[in-house]
Amino acid sequence: MAARIHGGAGAGAATALSTFNPKKLVAPSRTNLPARSSKRCIVAAAGSDASKSLRVGHSQKLIANAAVATKAETSATTGTGHELLLFEALQEGLEEEMDRDPHVCVMGEDVGHYGGSYKVTKGLADKFGDLRVLDTPICENAFTGMGIGAAMTGLRPVIEGMNMGFLLLAFNQISNNCGMLHYTSGGQFTIPVVIRGPGGVGRQLGAEHSQRLESYFQSIPGIQMVACSTPYNAKGLMKAAIRSENPVILFEHVLLYNLKEKIPDEEYICNLEEAEMVRPGEHITILTYSRMRYHVMQAAKTLVNKGYDPEVIDIRSLKPFDLYTIGNSVKKTHRDVPTPYAGTLEEWTVVQPAQIVTAVEQLCQ
Amino acid sequence: NKRGGRVKLQPMVMPQSEFDHAEKEGALYGKVMVHESVEFLLVQKPVSVAFGRFAVKIKGGDMALSRLTSRSNGISRPLSTAFGRFISTDTTPITIETSLPFTAHLCDPPSRSVESSTQELLDFFRTMALMRRMEIAADSLYKAKLIRGFCHLYDGQEAVAIGMEAVITKKDAIITAYRDHCIFLGRGGSLYEVFAELMGRQDGCSKGKGGSMHFYKKDSSFYGGHGIVGAQVPLGCGIAFAQKYVKEEAVTFAMYGDGAANQGQLFEALNISALWDLPSILVCENNHYGMGTAEWRAAKSPSYYKRGDYVPGLKVDGMDAFAVKQACKFAKEHALKNGPIILEMDTYRYHGHSMSDPGSTYRTRDEISGVRQERDPIERIKKLVLSHDLATEKELKDMEKEIRKEVDDAIAKAKDCSMPEPSELFTNVYVKGFGTKSFGADRKEVKAALP
Numbered sequence: 001m002a003a004r005i006h007g008g009a010g011a012g013a014a015t016a017l018s019t020f021n022p023k024k025l026v027a028p029s030r031t032n033l034p035a036r037s038s039k040r041c042i043v044a045a046a047g048s049d050a051s052k053s054l055r056v057g058h059s060q061k062l063i064a065n066a067a068v069a070t071k072a073e074t075s076a077t078t079g080t081g082h083e084l085l086l087f088e089a090l091q092e093g094l095e096e097e098m099d100r101d102p103h104v105c106v107m108g109e110d111v112g113h114y115g116g117s118y119k120v121t122k123g124l125a126d127k128f129g130d131l132r133v134l135d136t137p138i139c140e141n142a143f144t145g146m147g148i149g150a151a152m153t154g155l156r157p158v159i160e161g162m163n164m165g166f167l168l169l170a171f172n173q174i175s176n177n178c179g180m181l182h183y184t185s186g187g188q189f190t191i192p193v194v195i196r197g198p199g200g201v202g203r204q205l206g207a208e209h210s211q212r213l214e215s216y217f218q219s220i221p222g223i224q225m226v227a228c229s230t231p232y233n234a235k236g237l238m239k240a241a242i243r244s245e246n247p248v249i250l251f252e253h254v255l256l257y258n259l260k261e262k263i264p265d266e267e268y269i270c271n272l273e274e275a276e277m278v279r280p281g282e283h284i285t286i287l288t289y290s291r292m293r294y295h296v297m298q299a300a301k302t303l304v305n306k307g308y309d310p311e312v313i314d315i316r317s318l319k320p321f322d323l324y325t326i327g328n329s330v331k332k333t334h335r336d337v338p339t340p341y342a343g344t345l346e347e348w349t350v351v352q353p354a355q356i357v358t359a360v361e362q363l364c365q
Numbered sequence: 366n367k368r369g370g371r372v373k374l375q376p377m378v379m380p381q382s383e384f385d386h387a388e389k390e391g392a393l394y395g396k397v398m399v400h401e402s403v404e405f406l407l408v409q410k411p412v413s414v415a416f417g418r419f420a421v422k423i424k425g426g427d428m429a430l431s432r433l434t435s436r437s438n439g440i441s442r443p444l445s446t447a448f449g450r451f452i453s454t455d456t457t458p459i460t461i462e463t464s465l466p467f468t469a470h471l472c473d474p475p476s477r478s479v480e481s482s483t484q485e486l487l488d489f490f491r492t493m494a495l496m497r498r499m500e501i502a503a504d505s506l507y508k509a510k511l512i513r514g515f516c517h518l519y520d521g522q523e524a525v526a527i528g529m530e531a532v533i534t535k536k537d538a539i540i541t542a543y544r545d546h547c548i549f550l551g552r553g554g555s556l557y558e559v560f561a562e563l564m565g566r567q568d569g570c571s572k573g574k575g576g577s578m579h580f581y582k583k584d585s586s587f588y589g590g591h592g593i594v595g596a597q598v599p600l601g602c603g604i605a606f607a608q609k610y611v612k613e614e615a616v617t618f619a620m621y622g623d624g625a626a627n628q629g630q631l632f633e634a635l636n637i638s639a640l641w642d643l644p645s646i647l648v649c650e651n652n653h654y655g656m657g658t659a660e661w662r663a664a665k666s667p668s669y670y671k672r673g674d675y676v677p678g679l680k681v682d683g684m685d686a687f688a689v690k691q692a693c694k695f696a697k698e699h700a701l702k703n704g705p706i707i708l709e710m711d712t713y714r715y716h717g718h719s720m721s722d723p724g725s726t727y728r729t730r731d732e733i734s735g736v737r738q739e740r741d742p743i744e745r746i747k748k749l750v751l752s753h754d755l756a757t758e759k760e761l762k763d764m765e766k767e768i769r770k771e772v773d774d775a776i777a778k779a780k781d782c783s784m785p786e787p788s789e790l791f792t793n794v795y796v797k798g799f800g801t802k803s804f805g806a807d808r809k810e811v812k813a814a815l816p
Binding site: 105131134136137139140141143144145146147148149150151152153154155173176177181182183184185186187188189217221222224244245321340 | 604
């Protein structure tokens with residue numbers, strides 16, 4: 001029962017995602033305000049039901065709701081274009097870059113013959129051979145170091161961590177070598193490496209596999225960090241990251257891998273340092289990225305119904321911050337609400353970590 | 366001293382000189398004397414010739430005796446024609462026996478006879494003396510507070526750098542840890558760059574932004590210069606991977622110490638190298654002390670060459686430049702064909718771990734002076750040069766004086782160099798600048814736009 005929205009706003013998230021639904025948490029608060037009628041009654045009624053129906057209800061509303069803004073980029077792609085899931089978009093980006101430049105290689109656990117633990121590198125080993133798509137043993141520290149060493153000589157490795165949490169084992173290599181070599185060598189060596197991996201809360205993956213490591217990596221000088229949220233920007237950012245001369249860490253989210261969207265046929269790359277304006281508005285700016293974008297967009301619908309006009313920006317580039325877009329936006333609205341992961345927006349809680357914990361506990365009972 | 370002092374002092378086995386041979390000795394001296402006297406007759410100025418126990422003053426002048434010279438060319442003992450006038454530039458081959466045999470693990474050790482030449486011998490002496498002088502000068506600069514931070518000195522271990530350089534090309538990569546001054550010099554770096562970088566000036570090899578531990582030279586494939594112990598070994602295996610990827614027929618020497626030999630990432634990298642058949646050579650410079658901890662207190666198995674288990678290894682006397690040369694040659698051939706190999710260089714450092722470490726709290730002074738007397742690499746080469754009559758004591762002393770002057774000149778020039786500009790703080794953080802603002806500690810004071 002997954003509703004598929006083509007080219008629509010962030011509502012593309014309304015496909016098969018989490019089993020626990022944050023809307024369930026929001027619903028009770030909404031019933032506090034009986035003034036707004038039909039939509040929310042439907043929400044409340046379906047509240048007891050687990051996940052998808054609620055989402056479907058919302059997504060259907062979203063199509064109907066005129067306040068939904070369409071993304072500037074995808075509106076240009078209606079017409080030609082092909083539909084694919086986010087991990088396929090990543091794969092396409094990777095494959096195109098590997099075709100284009102023989103220096104690009106992929107290293108990671110199970111990326112080769114297995115096809116990648118999230119199928120991002122499926123089929124690449126057969127196409128490019130074992131020397132370009134390398135299955136490594138389970139030694140993050142060493143193979144991240146090897147990727148960086150190879151990058152010093154001019155190769156462009158794409159290092160996949162099976163889970164961002166595993167990259168903590170390689171933190172020394174990423175922080176000390178990857179980030180600093182360009183500086184300490186006075187510019188002699190560039191490290192055009194891409195470190196990517198899924199992170200974030202999945203479905204009951206446990207504490208160690210559900211970490212968000214952006215804040216740890218934020219403090220490392222010399223690296224760039226980007227987070228993708230839709231198939232369009234996943235492919236674009238992957239390509240841009242591979243072509244960049246800087247080390248780039250590409251954060252993906254476990255639960256976003258099955259997002260479906262239509263993306264252009266022609267080649268495109270996204271700017272690594274730019275934020276994406278998801279929904280222009282007037283009253284208040286909400287900054288978000290990755291999975292939270294979808295939660296914020298849904299909250300935005302409710303806000304619109306309540307008469308607010310939020311501006312939603314998907315910041316995409318976590319380091320360096322796109323202060324230009326953000327600054328302009330905040331100047332316009334004079335209020336901003338960052339939702340790094342858990343946002344609070346008056347009583348319209350998007351998702352709080354505490355609420356995730358409660359929901360998981362409820363599910364586990 | 367409970368913490369150290371167990372380094373074995375292997376006395377240096379002098380190469381057997383034919384001059385000491387019981388029977389041949391007198392005849393040889395006579396033959397040499399005739400040969401040399403005839404040679405020098407061609408020279409117009411009087412020279413003082415010293416060889417063995419004889420010092421003869423010869424006056425030159427008769428060109429007609431050149432016929433005699435040509436007849437005497439068939440002398441059995443190879444002898445350099447330059448003898449007191451100028452240091453030899455010819456490449457008369459010399460075979461030298463290493464003082465100790467190689468110990469091998471899972472491979473056949475190479476032979477003990479090393480092919481060398483007179484030119485090489487003198488080069489070795491000169492470069493090692495230069496390295497030694499440079500390190501001692503760095504010591505005094507540190508004490509004069511011109512060099513700050515960390516300074517890890519390599520004196521005592523010069524033979525490893527020299528022997529390695531003798532057999533590899535500029536395409537073969539070397540990566541090492543923080544004791545990198547001499548290896549940088551061996552790779553073609555200049556003294557001026559070294560001192561400028563040590564003192565943080567902008568003409569340094571890393572523009573003053575790296576310091577003692579971050580020397581790099583991209584055009585000669587010297588990948589540095591790393592502060593974190595052991596982290597350079599996976600980097601080195603990655604460089605070997607890249608060399609294999611582009612099919613370069615080059616190898617990578619990833620150097621580390623006995624302290625780093627206990628790092629896990631080493632074994633991880635070795636596993637991958639062996640799996641993928643990478644041309645990486647792991648060189649353990651075993652100076653028996655990991656900062657303040659002796660190897661017997663840090664490693665259950667101090668045979669670092671065996672630690673590779675399935676990877677072959679070779680134990681080499683690291684104070685003998687020719688043994689190092691032979692081992693590196695062997696290793697390079699091995700790595701190009703069969704994948705990784707470990708070399709353990711048994712060496713010693715005279716200084717402490719770094720300048721803040723006196724070096725005597727965990728070792729005995731007797732041990733240090735004992736090694737200096739018995740196994741010093743420069744002394745060894747000096748004795749070889751003298752016994753092969755390639756130069757006199759005086760000439761070698763003159764060479765050392767010249768080197769001293771060269772080092773002093775480089776220091777003076779580096780002292781004159783300017784410090785890097787403040788805007789350099791923000792360059793090279795990213796390759797392409799973003800034009801975004803970057804702030805210093807005080808947001809209002811230090812601001813710069815990233816280029």
